[in-house]
Amino acid sequence: MSYFLKSKRLDIAAGIGNNVVLNTKEAEHLGIHPGDKVSLKYGKSKIVYANVDTSSRIVKSGEIGLFEKVWKRREVKNGDVATVSLEGRPLSVETLKKKMLGQACNYKEFYALIKDISDGKFSQIETTYYAASGFVAPYTDDELYYVAKAMAETGEKFNLRKKVVDKHSVGGLAGNRSTPIITSIIASLGLIMPKTSSRAITSPAGTADAMEVLCKVSFNLEDIKKIIKKTNACLVWGGGLRMAPADDKIIKVSKPLSLESYDKMIVSIMAKKVATGVDYLVIDIPVGKSCKVPTMKLANDIEQKFVSLGKKFKMKVKVVKTPAKEPIGRGIGPALESREVLRVLQQHKFRSLDLENKACMLAGTILELKGYCKKGNGMKIAKEQVKNGEAWKKLNQIIVAQKGQKDINSEEVMKEVFKYEIHAKKSGKITFVDNKNINEVCMNLGAPTDKYSGIHTHVRYGQRIKKDDKLYTMYTSNEERLKLGKMAAENNVIFVIG
Amino acid sequence: MSYFLKSKRLDIAAGIGNNVVLNTKEAEHLGIHPGDKVSLKYGKSKIVYANVDTSSRIVKSGEIGLFEKVWKRREVKNGDVATVSLEGRPLSVETLKKKMLGQACNYKEFYALIKDISDGKFSQIETTYYAASGFVAPYTDDELYYVAKAMAETGEKFNLRKKVVDKHSVGGLAGNRSTPIITSIIASLGLIMPKTSSRAITSPAGTADAMEVLCKVSFNLEDIKKIIKKTNACLVWGGGLRMAPADDKIIKVSKPLSLESYDKMIVSIMAKKVATGVDYLVIDIPVGKSCKVPTMKLANDIEQKFVSLGKKFKMKVKVVKTPAKEPIGRGIGPALESREVLRVLQQHKFRSLDLENKACMLAGTILELKGYCKKGNGMKIAKEQVKNGEAWKKLNQIIVAQKGQKDINSEEVMKEVFKYEIHAKKSGKITFVDNKNINEVCMNLGAPTDKYSGIHTHVRYGQRIKKDDKLYTMYTSNEERLKLGKMAAENNVIFVIG
Numbered sequence: 001m002s003y004f005l006k007s008k009r010l011d012i013a014a015g016i017g018n019n020v021v022l023n024t025k026e027a028e029h030l031g032i033h034p035g036d037k038v039s040l041k042y043g044k045s046k047i048v049y050a051n052v053d054t055s056s057r058i059v060k061s062g063e064i065g066l067f068e069k070v071w072k073r074r075e076v077k078n079g080d081v082a083t084v085s086l087e088g089r090p091l092s093v094e095t096l097k098k099k100m101l102g103q104a105c106n107y108k109e110f111y112a113l114i115k116d117i118s119d120g121k122f123s124q125i126e127t128t129y130y131a132a133s134g135f136v137a138p139y140t141d142d143e144l145y146y147v148a149k150a151m152a153e154t155g156e157k158f159n160l161r162k163k164v165v166d167k168h169s170v171g172g173l174a175g176n177r178s179t180p181i182i183t184s185i186i187a188s189l190g191l192i193m194p195k196t197s198s199r200a201i202t203s204p205a206g207t208a209d210a211m212e213v214l215c216k217v218s219f220n221l222e223d224i225k226k227i228i229k230k231t232n233a234c235l236v237w238g239g240g241l242r243m244a245p246a247d248d249k250i251i252k253v254s255k256p257l258s259l260e261s262y263d264k265m266i267v268s269i270m271a272k273k274v275a276t277g278v279d280y281l282v283i284d285i286p287v288g289k290s291c292k293v294p295t296m297k298l299a300n301d302i303e304q305k306f307v308s309l310g311k312k313f314k315m316k317v318k319v320v321k322t323p324a325k326e327p328i329g330r331g332i333g334p335a336l337e338s339r340e341v342l343r344v345l346q347q348h349k350f351r352s353l354d355l356e357n358k359a360c361m362l363a364g365t366i367l368e369l370k371g372y373c374k375k376g377n378g379m380k381i382a383k384e385q386v387k388n389g390e391a392w393k394k395l396n397q398i399i400v401a402q403k404g405q406k407d408i409n410s411e412e413v414m415k416e417v418f419k420y421e422i423h424a425k426k427s428g429k430i431t432f433v434d435n436k437n438i439n440e441v442c443m444n445l446g447a448p449t450d451k452y453s454g455i456h457t458h459v460r461y462g463q464r465i466k467k468d469d470k471l472y473t474m475y476t477s478n479e480e481r482l483k484l485g486k487m488a489a490e491n492n493v494i495f496v497i498g
Numbered sequence: 499m500s501y502f503l504k505s506k507r508l509d510i511a512a513g514i515g516n517n518v519v520l521n522t523k524e525a526e527h528l529g530i531h532p533g534d535k536v537s538l539k540y541g542k543s544k545i546v547y548a549n550v551d552t553s554s555r556i557v558k559s560g561e562i563g564l565f566e567k568v569w570k571r572r573e574v575k576n577g578d579v580a581t582v583s584l585e586g587r588p589l590s591v592e593t594l595k596k597k598m599l600g601q602a603c604n605y606k607e608f609y610a611l612i613k614d615i616s617d618g619k620f621s622q623i624e625t626t627y628y629a630a631s632g633f634v635a636p637y638t639d640d641e642l643y644y645v646a647k648a649m650a651e652t653g654e655k656f657n658l659r660k661k662v663v664d665k666h667s668v669g670g671l672a673g674n675r676s677t678p679i680i681t682s683i684i685a686s687l688g689l690i691m692p693k694t695s696s697r698a699i700t701s702p703a704g705t706a707d708a709m710e711v712l713c714k715v716s717f718n719l720e721d722i723k724k725i726i727k728k729t730n731a732c733l734v735w736g737g738g739l740r741m742a743p744a745d746d747k748i749i750k751v752s753k754p755l756s757l758e759s760y761d762k763m764i765v766s767i768m769a770k771k772v773a774t775g776v777d778y779l780v781i782d783i784p785v786g787k788s789c790k791v792p793t794m795k796l797a798n799d800i801e802q803k804f805v806s807l808g809k810k811f812k813m814k815v816k817v818v819k820t821p822a823k824e825p826i827g828r829g830i831g832p833a834l835e836s837r838e839v840l841r842v843l844q845q846h847k848f849r850s851l852d853l854e855n856k857a858c859m860l861a862g863t864i865l866e867l868k869g870y871c872k873k874g875n876g877m878k879i880a881k882e883q884v885k886n887g888e889a890w891k892k893l894n895q896i897i898v899a900q901k902g903q904k905d906i907n908s909e910e911v912m913k914e915v916f917k918y919e920i921h922a923k924k925s926g927k928i929t930f931v932d933n934k935n936i937n938e939v940c941m942n943l944g945a946p947t948d949k950y951s952g953i954h955t956h957v958r959y960g961q962r963i964k965k966d967d968k969l970y971t972m973y974t975s976n977e978e979r980l981k982l983g984k985m986a987a988e989n990n991v992i993f994v995i996g
Binding site for chain 1: 978
């Protein structure tokens, strides 16, 4: 049975999930309780699933109050009549249970589960269990394929009708903002690289967070296709696109733990690539004690899974594994990282050479994988595009196409609002740079939400330093966050002095 | 830094968790975002942790809006000034990560984690990950001990200064409402059995849900002690007591999955027993294909863990494993089950003999474990207490002490509002009774929230039936739920006819 209720916009914004408010008495009468799930339908638009809160005054009998996320997305007006139904437990919870017990599932089961997540039928708790299931038992290669395929199938797709190349870093290494550089190099050579990136999951900034400092990153599919037509590339946020939308919801519940399972990570990446229609893919895996992938053995396992999955999707995949002892580049945080990118492309005297080299190496690998040049020549070609300014010209073009400021200078990018320097407590040699502690400090400073928060490092791995030398500078736009950052810095030593 | 904000009661009730609403502009200014966690302090009362929503109209700058759960529990008045602080990620999330990766943790780590859950510092998502961690890798015996101890230590305790006996069923078998019968038998013989029960976790009714049909089950510790003094026993809900409060929060996030890990179940049970101060404990494990414990091998593993944990806590534990092919008793659902209990104790002609026998067997086991009688005599003594009416006299006394109606007759208990009969689609013999499908149907009918929902079975395992014979009757107080129940019955066959 369904009920007809008049919509009332509430100006309340919550974190994750959709919320609606029913009148307390009426909800009781209908047998609906706070925490239950209902579906709302408005005419022919897509069904919304939401959690129920109740109130005896804010919402009258015959009304349904909508939190901001619900009315904004569906453009519901006050008074619009919703058809409201109490929703039972989604059937695919049974598949969820099987995964929690470590049992294998088939494509049909995964498709139904991923579709339920994608449609918003799963509660936050249920989605969290799904995210946790990756830790229970490793997914088989077939299962990884099923999930990635289901994620791609339940969302929008690019369909560019051209050969597409792409690069993806598994992340977890601070800084390492090579993507905009690589994309600019590749596109400047006439290849198609439609780069959709996520925002930060377990790091202080994702490529989308860093790009957002320079231009818009949120576009619909049609606009993105125009940007690609104009520039051979794009550097946009993939989350707003409903490409593999289930993945985005899973990412949200992964954030509080700052820990993805490797299987989930592989699936998440491949799902987006399939939806983007990628033909040639280079995967960058930084390997180091405090990285997302700590050992070479694990990196090899992950490589095998990527290549095997690639074959199933008819995608050529090359995995590059690089030992990582410290961040690539010196800036960590959205604006600090976009400054690093511009410094490299504009060949600024303070640019980070490690970032420049890594980006050119990866761009070269793409060129070789695609067959653009002979093996061994890729990096040279890439470097030339940076030196001769063609790569910067291309990024400038992309920034403008994405409604950003033309000819922005690297030194205009960062705004220093509150800052605080951390100094060495003793003399010695830097024997370890703790990447996880960098993340912890930056997130307490407000990254990635606060674009101008993060750290800039002044010392490198292996360097000899004296007591009281500057180690790094913390930045944030918010005084309260600075206090949290200082506390985090006390508890999380970034530079270990031996 | 902390902010001082004036409280404003909002009449909004949400499902799980505490919510507060900040003014949108002010929150931005303070660097606080929807979904962030804050702590609230009112004078000397305990800190409350809550999730942030934002609103530009409902709450003005300088105010903090409180959802019902927050102001009700702390008795906050409009205008009361709260000291509000932005909370970082709890440190014990690191322990959570270790458990998700299957690593062992020590007592200190578990204590901090359990305390954070108990204090409400964990979000719903974080608590769900903890619940999921039991599926990742089995906890060692030491870890189970640490968690149970931490759960008991972070809550209130009974301290009765007398030898205490108890019985616990691991549940998962529909019906099986033996606890009130056993408690009445044991207390009628002068032993102390302070029974605190949970509400349903993965079944249509817990003992607390069934007892609530007959009397109050929610009391504070002092009142419970008075009830025990008067009657040697109690049959109350443990959840309101803050005994092992972390466990209650974990149970809430376990509900949507209807699936506990065995380790979590063992810990949950032992934590409450330690807080209750139990000296002699009988554990009932029904074993069957569609029960919570499906095989005898698994039951043996669980037995070993219970006994080993018992030793660490200096508690004598005896595990009784009984093969289970179908529900014990015919009624499933709160009121339907309390009717079964009264029918046994009042020796009604329609009473379920299987329930009577099982309850007397378990009561006898307690008597023997405690050394009240010789081995082999317990069940006979227990049965006599039922036959001679002493057990009913005791339950009547407990019901009255818990503010229920005196001398209530078994046939007055159930209210039949909406009902619907399910008939056999063919003739044959009942070859399987699907306990999990019973749960599914009952929960769709509204159990355990709707006390008068559930099913009453008309056939038994192994029985020969004809096409169109009545199999079971569904009950619910709500017409919408009846529809969901019918759909569930279509998808979940309870009686398999061979």
